[in-house]
Amino acid sequence: MKFTLSWLKDHLETDASVSEIVAAMTMAGLEVEHVTDPAAKLAAFSVARIVSTARHPNADKLQVCQVDTKDGRLEIVCGAPNARPGLTTVFAPVGTYVPGLDVTLTPREVRGVVSNGMLCSAAELQTADESDGILELPDDLPVGAPAAEALGQEAVIDFEVTPNRPDWLGVAGIARDLAAAGVGTLKDLPVAPVPGTFPCPIDIVVDGDACPVFAGRLIKGVRNGPSPQWLQDRLRAIGLNPRSALVDITNLISYDRARPLHVYDASLLVGERIQARLGQVNPSHEADGHEHEHLIALDGKTYTLTPEMCVIADAGGERPIGLGGVMGGESTACSDTTTDVFVESAWFDPIRTAQTGRDTGISSDAQYRFARAVDPDSCLPGLELATRLILDLCGGEPSEVKVAGQPPAPPAAITFDPAYVRRLAGLDISADRIADILTRLGFKVDGALVTPPSWRRDVQGKADLVEEVARIAGYGELPSTPLPEAPYPVGGVLTARQARMRVGRRALAAYGYQECVSWSFTSRATAQAFGGGAAELVLANPIASELDCMRPSILPNLMEAAGRNARRGFPDLALFEIGPVFTSDRPDGQKTAVSAVVAPHPPRHWAKGGADALFALKGDVLALLEELGIPMANLQTFQGQCASWWHPGRSAALGLGPKKILVEFGELHPAALKRLGVEGPMLGFELMLDELPEPKRKAVKTRPAYAASALMPLTRDFAFVMDRHSPAGDLVRAAVGADKTLVDDVRVFDVYEGPGVPDGSKSVAIEVRLQPTDKTLTDAEIEAVAGRIVAAAEKVGGRLRG
């Protein structure tokens, strides 16, 4: 909302500058968004009067003027045809920046005559788009007066009002708070009732549920038409378009007192009764779709009325002529030919008005105010003020006021101990000052009872009163008090899960993966392709159709991100994300995934070779699991059972058992890549953090005693022939299990298919490290272990290669 400085000064006696007012508004809780201050732009310009003019000796179209200015009498060369003795106009001294010309004036000769400044046109001041000559101002303006003031150019303050303060949607309400904050004195502007000269011929009926209270009166014999210049200027200054005197008056009062009104052309009303009721439904018309009422509103659009809306109707309650508190109807709108006007000043329920605004999409000044709760006690003063202005500007004869219904109950008194200000805010402030602040804001202070004014229905408890006191005393007065020392949790402040997210993040970053953060949503089609897409996870109002479903996996987001990077010319990357995935809309359906994709497009390098990308990925996954504290000895690999978005032959799961899968990894399925429009191949993994076993919390941090064997380990090599499709991992597990005390480590150092190995078979060579525990092994003991290893290998289909 906007207001001008002069408008504020109608309600507030103050000498404060615009910047002081803005600062006071800010500290009272009014967020000033923008200040347009033409006075600043026009500061150098002032009123001057031409004393005499003479033709320029060297130029036909120029005059040399003697001008009385704030700097005394000066000689100024002027080319304007309207420069004449006695003209009051605007003067710019040398050194002034003239915005309309985009130049700064320098002392210069104009065809041999020195000009000591400039006389200005409206276009040069940018107060009009174009102008014929220099400004012509009223002769009663004193020389030297600021031009901005003389031109009626004043500061416009644009600010935001929080939803709890509908009283700030009127300039008078802002003046009240500024006065309380010490910026000036509130002007008391009581509205004197205008007596009616005849009974109101229009009856008002309200359905309390739709409209608690409705006041109105008829004014006969008005002359509508354009409103006077001052009213038009005032509305234009805050961005409103003047329409006609009657409508402008309602807009003025809406912005001045936060009191919306409506005017009806009484000659267009049908019947002698106006009714405020809920929308009606006629079920017998359901078949032809006409069961609902409709209204053509002032904006020319047709709206469907529902039983949740407050409808204003005439014709015995049958014809909708307005949406109460939202927008009037076209059929009874005032026009220049209106002679009899019916003025409505009602109170509409905030929740109903807010809902109607949402349902119809109408956000009018009235709807905005009623949705935030207009002061119910302003019905009659608002009506009287409107009557006064209509009589003043349009003439006419008012009827008596008619009121139907009851305003809602006034705010209840609050029991308030002034010491609570110190307890809740830490603010040291006397009880007298507290009472003074509250009184200035319109509260009634009666001992321990404080009653909020009718316009402060947001104040409902003692904490609200503390805010009022602290706000007006100034938040700058609040102390800065150190928090009491809290016992620092010995084990740190993170849960095991939070600590793991941190370790995982830093580990993957160290392994060369870049962390990214992608949306928690994806498209439903993509979600379905990655095992999700349940109806309960589909957004009713997504920001875009391709972001309409909570993601079941981070992988598609990462794959698409990799694709975007590739299309930009950066195909070689490794991305990871740690974040939520969703299996249901319940809290326990949210899981945390640690996911990554690797696009294996290593750049060409002069030294060829390098590790196989798939096994490099597996190495990263194993290293990550170890960092996360997984019992690595119990880890098993399960191949051929991964989800459908993995390459069936090049993916596997790692887990602590077939029912305890922790992570799936491998190459992504070409069909999954194609679905997302991404070039392959691409590798990835997805680790479900919630599946990881809880780390054991040990009371004692000491580790088991270190006991390194003094005996030399020894190694033995074996080569086994096995079916080419048999997992080599089984062979390794067999060798490890052959002698759990002596076998210390098993490594695969060669996998071979070709001459020397039967067709359909492969040779797997392993190096087994034996670690003697208490004495050096004898040849016989070594042979015995080797025999057990060979026997174990045979059980998994490995024959010792001869």
Place this chain on the structure above:
Amino acid sequence: MTDLTPLEAEIAAAVGAAGDLSDLEAVRVAALGKTGRISALLKTLGAMSAEERKQMGPLINGLRDRAADLINARKADLEAAALDAQLANETVDLTLPPAPRRKGGVHPTMQVMDELVAIFAEMGFSVAEGPDIETDFNNFTALNFPPKHPAREQHDTFFFQPGPDGERRLLRTHTSPVQVRAMNLAGGKPPASWIAAGREPPIRIVVPGRTYRKDSDQTHTPMFHQIEGLVIDRAVHMGHLKWTLETMLARFFETDVVTTRFRPHHFPFTEPSAEMDVGCDRSGGELKIGQGADWLEILGCGMVHPNVLRHCGLDPDIWQGFAFGCGVDRLAMLKYGVPDLRDMFAADTRWLAHYGFSAFTAPNPASGLS
């Protein structure tokens, strides 16, 4: 008496002529080997008279020692020359680049999240979490947003279709519902072990997490991150809130002086409510946080509304406290100079390389935050 001089000269010449180690070995064998010429001379000593032996012994032994020294010296020279030749042959061009190594990094929002948690951990706050999909009750009603109130509309909420129970779930618009979960003693066992539930006061928690609003421009994205703070105790007041936030901001921006300003504001779930601004300087086209003529809004806060305490089963005449919430992505943008919020979620590898953090810069009080 035999003159040994010619023999010595002959051996010396042969040593000098040996071009490699095998030549030299042949010379050594010919002179000092079992049947070598010096060895043969030594054998003659046995047949000599004592007098003759006394004269010839030192001469022959001297010859043997000098010959051995000569050979060893020559051997060392030849070995050194051979090594030099070998090393010269092993030269590689070290102006060639190494194999490229992918450089990983931590996302700036997550880095800042870690920084904030480190700051608050030192002040005795622990970390609490809650789900992204919330009930209308936890996100709004329990936080004192009246049903259908315009304050709800300001949140641009994402909704799901109403479920079979008729309840319409939503994506949390702020991390504040975790306040309700953390305080609500009547809430029972948490639905999952990581979700905050029913803590007995005093409470001191921070809540980092994803939040969602239907909005998109340079400074708004449909998903963003917040960190929420909640302190509930018997006598904690607004002065404590002010100190906590002043301390947090000074530590976060890592400057000695950060000027701050508390402004009244309105949030349904706090009373009194405030927004905090930090002093900043925009002159020179670059935003400097800390001091200056301008103010920059940084977070919202206030004393927990008595209705919120009541909703959670706490008596507002006994317990009171404060809450605050701020945008983590925005703090990251301000501290590290990221111009556009949307880039935070675009996963552009070049952007991540530019704004990301090394794995080894985990924030801690000893090394400074960043």
